[in-house]
Amino acid sequence: MAFNFNWSPLIADTDRVRDMLTSSLNKSPKPPIIVDDILVNELNLGSTPPELEILEIGDLAEDRFRGIFKMSYTGDAYLTLKTRVQANPLNTYLSTKPSFTSPMPLAASSGLTIPLQITLSDIRLSGFVILVFSKQKGITLVFRNDPLESLKVSSTFDSIPFIKDYLQRTIESQLRVLFMEDLPAIIHRLSLRLFDPELQPAVNPALRNVDTDARPPIDPFASPAQQPVDSSGIPLDDEFALDHPTETYASFSQKNLLRLATLAESQRTLSLFTPSIRDTVYRAWANAADRNEAAGGANTPLTKPTTLSRIQSSLGLHSTWSSASSQVSDTASQATRPSMVSAASGATVYTLNTSRPRAQRKRKNRVVNLRKTKDDKDISDLASISSGYTDSMSQNQSGSASRSLSGTGVSSLSGTLAREGEINTPPRSPQKKFGFQGHGESSKLGVETFGKSHPITPRVSHLQEEDTDETPRASTVLPLPQKKDVERHALPRMQTLPTRPRSLEMLPRSSSELNLSSLGAAFSEGSSGGILEQAWMMKMATEIARKVAEEKAKQGGWRRDSEQRYSTGEEAPPAYVS
Amino acid sequence: MLEFMDHVRAAFYAQSAWNVDNSYASLTTTAHNLLDFRIPNGIRLHISSLSSPNFATSYTLGSTGVVDGSLSFLYSSLGLHFKSKSRNVHLGNVVSGYRQLRELHKHERLAQELMGYDGAETQKKKDSLLYGRLYLPGSTLEALYLRRISPTSLLRLNCVSDDSLPNGGTLLALLQNDNGKYSHEYLYSTDSSLFGVRGLYNFGYDPRFPLLRPSGRRPAHPWDHQNGRLSIGAEAYFSPVNKSGGISTGLRFTTLPIHTGFPYTMTLTVNPLMGNLSSTYAVKAGPNLALCSRFDFNVYSYESDVVLGLELWQRRQTSPEVAWAKELVKPGWEMAHDTNGALKARVDNHGRVGLSWECRIKELLVSFGAGLNLKKRDSVLASVGMEFSYSS
Structure with missing residues (x-):
């Protein structure tokens, strides 16, 4: 992963920085020796940019970023300050002391102010920087x-x-304050001016140009789309970049956050075993889910992951959380019996963005090593299925749409809606899950699971009815996810099973099923997700890549190529048969 | 206007025969009173009482946006007898203006000692004064200890205890010796271990040898300077911790009451290290008017300052019936009680103007003040305030 660090525009725009420095230097109470305002006379950032070493990236998307860097700077920047100082040490000494104990010198403390020019150079910095961008x-x-x-x-x-x-002493201490307190504030204000649409008109055009100039190099989706499965993290980013901005915003809306909060609340109260430390728990569970998805994949139709990813992209953060929480509650109730519900949520967890940056990066690497070509074929397969839909939304959900015989984008939409609904009410009842319990434990036997899942089929019809019904499901809480799961189970299996029995084992079928398997696997297999996980990863990556490609195609790029590839892939046998 | 406790302290000095003017630190008292007077800020109320000759209390409540206050107590081993009640206090005693120096007098007690005369025990006792003041809500504590350790010397300890200070507080110890002809003082401050020495020498008449006194002849003409006093002094400070210090030297000429012309005072202080020259000239142009100017100049930075000030006293109109009696009163006798109020004003070359009006209303001593800044068009009024004090 690489960053294009554009140093030159920063150098160009020193006027603003100078003003801000001036105001911040004069804001804090000055030492008594300085009797006038400190004026930043000259500011040169030098030609050597600081060295940044990425230590950790906690969150990465088009509109947000969180990372820790190690920064070291040994450049040639210099700064010239002008002010006036009090040259009489007795004067400065007395000005800081209470007058009651002042020796009250008659004239020995009379002041002598001298204009002073200070040049700060040879600045050596080294430290850890936490950068959060939203x-x-x-x-x-x-x-x-x-x-x-x-x-x-x-x-x-x-x-x-x-x-x-x-x-030297005074300035060093002042600078320390500047770095620790004022500089963050300055940068924050600057960035707000750049990004805040309301304030943007105020920003002078040159600055905005700088901004726009800076963006293209960062813009990740220019190149990678043609190589859908790349070892680097870029494809992922692409996916998000290509999403309609409003979508991603929606995922962080206040409403979603609120829901998240309520979810966490309810989860805490309803489940006895919910760990108290939310964040850690979520991460752990997310990882577990990732690992285990493979196991659960036995029955998964290939197209399922698409839906998942779709959901992920649209719902963003909040769905992740919800799923994670639901998972937690499940495990609490029964480590032995993973349920469909939990599975579904687990899958979502995986796809969702909180855990995204790290996990996906890793996985991608593995994917590349293992079986790139096969997965490519899969991708093509998926692509062919989805290609019929022009709208990207519908494309993503095409899998589910095709599976559920209702076949309309509406149904899939309703599915996603239902997911959203989940957030409010995490699955509380362990009983509902038992239908698939056997599943998780006998993780790899697709046929068996099939059989076991049958009991639920009655519900399938139920569900389908509901799906066709276009009313939004947000309010209908628990039953929906289950139904969906069932539905996904039943339909895709019919299609996929006969042709590729083996694939079922390795690939996570759907988001919901993945979770099932994941739970089981988490407990039975431990950390070795192995091939299945990688396969799943591949799916994800390819799916993302596909979306990217389609976007590109829509924009008039190389659509034909991709289509060709997809079509060939369609004809080819499933890739992951081994 | 002097705060009540300062007034009490002044009374202590006076009754223990300590000449506060005979010190290098008070070389420019007149100019200080006329040019650097304190301007009230916000609203402040003082309630004080000299409950017994030895004990005084004072409470202050003030508000400058934030309400604060202070409690102070004072104990003096020397019974203090002065007009402490606000309804009959001499306004001239609490409003410090042009300072007319008196003739140097021989210390009575010193004289007694010199003559080998063992006075009564009461005369040997070493008067002391204790004073404490607690500021709220800042919890700053001030303490003062004064002790006349000998007829010619005074020990003063000033302490401040405050969280915000390094080491939680500071202490200033000052030993003053006044021999009339000359005085010298030594000080030490715990804050960065500051040492200081001050000395003042008066030319001319030596009160220790009254027989050598020049003829008390009245001056031949108004500009005859025979009846003035020339004083020269210097101070030096050094802090071994900071390895820094400062020195200054000063000169003062002031007329004595015997002088028939209008009284005036001139001072010149020089800080040779920092190149600072400061000269003041104060004149008491009439019984109700005093004018003062100060000119500061720095020979290194060429910075200069001019401050002008005036003091105007409002006297109570004497009724025509007693006017004839007043004219018979000896010129030296000030009828301080007649004063109704005092206006002080100052202006400097930076456009800063200070105004203060101090008067008595009924039983209250009231002072109003305002600070103006003429250079700032948008906010001319820099500060405004009033203070009320009542004492019993």
């Missing part, structure tokens, strides 16, 4: 430790050691 909230940059290693202060008083030392 389009709505701007850039937050925080130094985790004191980054200032050394700097050289040269001033008009270099010949007087006492004053020189004093200045």
Whole structure:
């Protein structure tokens, strides 16, 4: 992974930075020796950019980013300040002391102010930087430790050691404050001006140009689409980049966050075994789900993951959380009996973005190593199925749509809606899950699971009815996910099973089933997700890539090629047969 | 206007025969009173009482946006007898203006000692004064200890206890010796271990040898400077911790009451290290008017300042019936009680103007003040305030 760090526009726009520095330097109470405003006279960021080493990336999407960097700077930047200082040490000494104990000198403390020019150069910085970027909230940059290693202060008083030392000390301490407190504020304000649409008109055109210039290099989807499954993380990003911005925003809307909160609340109260530390739990579960998805994949139709990914992209963060929470509750109730419901949620967890950056990166690597070509074929398969739909939404959900005989985008939509509904009410009842319990434990035997899943078939009809019904499901809480699962089970199996029995074993069937398997696997297999997981990963990656490709195609790019490929893939036998 | 406790302290100095003017630190008292007077800010109320000659209390409540206050207590081993009640206090005693220096007098007690005369025990006792003040809500504590350790010397300890200070507080110890002809003082501050020395020398008449006193002849003409006093002094400070210090030297000429012309005071202080020159000239142009100017100049930075100030006293109109009696009163006798109020004003070359009006209304001593900044068009009024004090 690489960043294109554009240093030159920063150098160009020093006026604004200078103003802000000036105001921030004068904001904090100045040491008594400085009797006038500090004026930033000259600011040169130098030609050497700081070195940034990526230590950790916690969150990555088009509109947000969170990462930890190790920064070191040994460049040639310099800064010249102008101010006036009090040259009489007795004067500064007295100004800080209470007057009651002042010796009240008659004239010995009379002031002598001297204009002073200070040049700060040879700045050496090294520290850990936490950078959080969100389009709505701007850039937050925080130094985790004191980054200032050394700097050289040269001033008009270099010949007087006492004053020189004093200045050096004072300026260093002031700079430390600047780095730790003021600089984050400055950067935040700057970024807000850049990103906030309301404030943007105020920004001068040059700046905006800088902004737009800077973006293209960052824009990840220009190149990678043609190679859908790439070892790097880029395809993932592409997916998000290509999504309609409003969609991604929606996933972070206040409403969703609220739902999340309520979910967490209910989960806490309803499940005895819910761990109290939310965040850690979620991560752990997400990982477990990832691992186990493979196991559950026995019955999965190939197309299922598509739906999942669709959901993921549209629902974003909040669905992730919901699924995670539901998972948690499931496990609490019964480690031995994974349920459909839990499975569904688990799958979503996997796809969703909270865990995305890390997990997916890893997996991609594995995918590449293992079986790139086969998965490619799968992808093509998927693509062919989905290609019929022009709208990207419908494409993503095409899998589910085709499976459910209702076959309309509406039904799939309703499915997603139902998912959203889940958020409010995490699955509470372990009983509902038992139908698939056997599944999880006998993870790899597709046929058996099939049989076991049959009992639920009655519900399938139920579900279908509901699906055709176009009323939004948000309010209908628990039953929906289950039904969906069932539906997904039944229909796709019929299609896929006969042709590719083996594939069922390895690939997660649907989001819901994945979870099933994952739960089972988590407990039985442990961490070795192995081939199945990788296969699933592949699916995900390919799916994403496909979406990218389609977007590209829509935009008039190389659609024909992709179509060709897809079509060939369609004809080819399933890739993951081995 | 002097706060009540300052007034009490002044009374202590006076009754223990300590000449506060005979010190280098008070070389420019007149100019200070006329040019650097305090301007009230916000609303402040003082309620004070000299409940016994030895004990005084004072409470202050103020508001400058935030309500604060202070409690202070004072104990003096020397019984203090002065007009402490706000309805009959001499306004001239609590409003510090042009300071007319008196003739140097021989310390009575010193004289007694010198003559080998063992006075009564009461005369040997070493008067002391204790003072404490607690500021709320800041919880800053001030403490003062004064002790006349000998007829010619005074020990003063000032302490401040405050969380925000390094080491939680500071202490200033000051030992003053006043021999009339000359005085010297030594000080030490715990804050960065500041040492200081001050000295003042008065030319001319030596009160220790009254027989050598020059003729008390009245001056031949108004500009005859025979009856003035020339003083020269210097101070030096050094802090071994900071390896920093400061020195200054000063000169003062002031007329004595015997002088028939209008009284005036001139001072010149020089800070040779920082190149600072400061000269003041104050004149008491009439019984109700005093004018003062100060000119500061720095020979290194060429920075200069000019401050002008005036003090105007409002006297109670004497009824025509007693006017004839007043004219018979000896010129030196001030009828301080006649004063109704005092206006002080100052202006400097930066456009800053300070105004203060101090008067007595009924039984209250009231002072109004305002600070203006003429250079700032948008906010001319920099500060405004009023203070009420009542004492019993």
